[in-house]
Amino acid sequence: MISSVIRTCFPAAAKVVADKAEDINKLNVFPVPDGDTGTNMSLTLGTVVKEVQALSADASMEDIAKAITHGSLMGARGNSGVITSQILRGIAEGLCDAKNQEEPTPADVAHAFRRGVKVAFKAVRKPVEGTILTVLRDVSNRADKLEKSKMSTMEMLDALVVEAYESVARTPDLLPVLKENGVVDSGAYGFATFLEAFVNAAAGKAGELTDFDPTVATDDAKAGVSSKVQIELNDDWEGSEYRYCNEFLFHAEKPFDPDEALTFLATLGDCELVVGSYPDYKVHVHSNEPNRVLEYMLGYGQIFEVFIHNMDLEAADRTAKIAADKAAEKAPKKPLGFVAVAAGSGEESILKSLGVDVVVSGGQTMNPSTADILAAIEEANAESVIVMPNNGNIRMASEAAATACESAQVAVVPTKTVLQSFSAMFAVDAEASLEENAEAMTEAIADVRGGEVTRAVRDSSASDGTPIHDGDVMGIQDGSIDVVGSDVADVTIELINKMQEDEEGDSLTILAGSDMDDESFEALIARIEEAQPDLEIDSHRGEQPLYPVIFSIE
Incomplete structure (x- = not known):
């Protein structure tokens, strides 16, 4: 049945778009950077998946169409998300008209795409050629030509995927800004990706993209797109006339005319959209006056789930990300690299140093x-x-990642704390092999004893049976709760003294957490120096959460 195919294939296709969201984002060089196209499309599709999956197993195509319409409208983000919601709505409504719900014919598919074109183009007051709408229309026109052919429905869908990619490849010829930057339209590419992933899932090849085939034409079409999907650094964008992307849900409480609202919103900005049906709508507009946009709509009803994006900042952020990616692509691989896990900004700075x-x-x-x-x-x-996982709970995930990695040889040094990784890095020999360094680093952390100070979140007991109450301060040595008290500094001093009594060390490295201010930290260091005058102290701000103090003794 059509309904069961959609329930199976839609989530698979949505996941592919989510996985490729960042690639789609980087293509977004439309003159008005409107959020991140890939992310917005992914969020829109994700909301649909949740609504469809919440339906009963025997839900009809009409039920699924309503879930798609409502879910995509409620979850639509950005211009691309709103337009995608209308494409989905139209196609879903078209599929409800299929005479044979068990197995749609090519004529049913063509009808569904025609309905998608009608709904989507109606939502956009000023359609721009070379965008997702162009690709949708081209696919629909191709479906019209194929509906009376002798193709099976699956063969027709394969051909429509080819058409989608060929149309995407033509977008730079229709939209000058795309040609200037050497890219295809991001929304169009996202739509083609979704369509291909959906068709692949229907053919039992969920998640596949690169092995799509079955025809040379498909490979050629995709190759044509691939040659144009190049991320070029676009840092000369001088800004749009309008800075803010405003989008929100609207529930009308009095007679409301969407066309009249669109006319007013056009006086405040551009890219205005009001989609949905009385009384629930999704509103989108680019404007320098978000307050006036909201005030106007509040005059007719309620607004909720309001998102206001600063497109200047988004454009700058995207430019920085693309530049970083390009730099990474050009940089040759170094012989030996290091990855570590850390919880605080101070810890991160030390590790990088x-x-x-x-x-x-x-x-x-x-x-x-x-x-x-x-x-x-x-x-x-x-x-x-x-x-270096720097936590016992992260070691298995690190080892799994090491096993899964195909681009490099990977070794895991089983550090349990970030302080152990400090010592491990001092043991690195740039001339030694991966195995030799991993062994030397593992040996270096063997004599590093760790201490942590934090507060209890529930009643318990210490290693010696001392009761622990919610909110008590605990001093933990290598996983064992050895000190319990009410003051962070007192517990820290007592724990250090105890560890020194058990086995005297020469040096102490200590990090202040985000919950300990500089004055308290300096006072604590003074007390440690007084209590342990022979201990060499190296103090830093770690800014780790939950643990006001962590330290190691060697």
């Missing part, structure tokens, strides 16, 4: 995923990479 290439944000309560660590390994841009 010691030679760590990429610092992954994470630690207690916010463990990074295998994918996060794998991405950091790739970013290190090295032939061999050493990963």
